[in-house]
Amino acid sequence: MNVPLFSPLQVRSLLLKNRLVMSPMQQYLSPDGLVGAWHLVHLGSRAVGGVGLVITEATAVSPEGRNTLFDTGLWNEAQVEAWKPIIQFVQAQGAKIAVQLWHAGGKGSHAHPTAGFHYLPPTDGGWVTKSASAVSLDKQHTAEALTMTEIATLVADFAQAATRAVHAGFDAIELHAGHGYLLHQFYSALANHRSDAYGGSFENRIRLLLEVVDAIRAVIPEAMPLLVRLSAVDFSDEEHAWHLADSVRLVAVLQQHGVDVVTASAGVFSAPDRAKLVPSYQVPYAEKIKADTGILTGAVGLITTPEQANELIATGQADLIMLARELLRDPYFPLRAATVLHADTPVPTPYTRAFPSSGR
Template identity: 50%
Template structure:
């Protein structure tokens, strides 16, 4: 049995296989609106056979954008364009998901092909926020520390983003609590020096994430899964650790989270990261083994046999592909052929299906 192509069911949503398109920023939006680029880019991955297509980080508030070109979900007017995408993905047999995000202290930058620099107000930039007034690096502005009212607004922004995601037809919602963005900033002692109910102890530092989870879950039908992406380690002494991730996973299970998507790093500019094929899979395996919570593995997963081994060995329940899916939008179809699995190709492409 090839495990990679076994269906995966959570609540009332069944993925046709264990291959998930990881959220990848396209920096191709104006005022947060999706465009024809998003429809074609994401639609091609559904045509290519992915079980779940996760849309890129969608900002729940304009100040939560990484760049002015980020996808958004902070106003009802964003919903029809997103609905167009979910409708198409569904016609191709795939499921659709969206990642709700707030960039925190790493917001207000130009996108990578426009230089990546911090934007001044004259360049369209804005004031960034975080748990504490600590800049990400010398090249980043110092954020304003959120007060209680600001924290409550963040929770409400995520709540409204979840409501819109449901209206847009997404079957899975993922909360972005990784890569040094706002929710991760609160979780890590490297970026959170608060002395109130949202800082200090582990329980206080994860409080905002749990409040966002509760608000999001309240807006979702019971039959749709909620995922959370975390950086399972900061790879830095004194920061967030794999054991912290296990501890958090148990709390998230109780809060109604269905899967933990285990990435790592990006909360500090310099970390000793042992980058290599599947280097983050160990954290998905640890969480799954110690808590029973389903996990997703991501990071330099680039070939069919590697992906199959991760799922078959029980290291993770799904694999998330990023750059490899950019190189090959039809990776699932090609992987099925390589692994000797018969899968249905789009009827328009059947004449090109390789024979075994």
């Protein structure tokens, strides 16, 4: 049966078997930025469960790009080697895998969430955080503004991490440019108070993101997709905050710079009104961006049922469905969705006796 959620999608040379994506989810289990057995099972089980694309947790491009001391990284060769078996396992299940690259900027240097997630000063094993401007994003410490030289280094760090991602065997790269982290700290005037070429006008505030996109595109194969996760809105009524119209304008430019897919998330310099957290609450952002620019979009946020996910694809509101917490509850959501929606999807051979419709 032709079920939209289980229709394939081609992005450059990458063929996804369906529209279900594992959304990035930080695990805070990586001292020295190294992935291990947990990540193999955590990411691998969602591949066994049938997602078309796995996106790793936010993976730092440099030690100072981390949010905590336990974030995954891609700033050295040991990290490349640690990723390889995980990538190969995911791919062996017929899924593709993208790494989400990021820099936490002024939100960096925090203790592990179970230890209170408080700012760690350099005297306590942390570091001086850098951002677009001297702002306090956690209300505990003030970041320093990046110098021009440091900005150039940062762009190079992204390019080097992307090169390592290619060597590790990742199928695609997603750039994390949302959730109040460094790239968002530049494009939103809520955090960017610079008066040089990287601040002030819209063009100046998006400059760093474009430089990073260009630097990554320059080192990855032409055929490799580049995804960007944005905060489509700042959840703020302030006039100078980032609004949906800004995202549409930005995405039109990102397309010209070789970005293939945009995931429309939102916040988090401030959290949204809890009353607004209803199913599919962020879908209108993906829908508007897709309608106005024609780019492929990923919808994310409180998508929890097969019918809901299928409807979003069928109606063309988004091209991909990014699932986070629902996949923590049920790693086999795609196999369940295929049964519920009467869709054909490959079932891992050892599991076929549990899925009579798969033919055994």
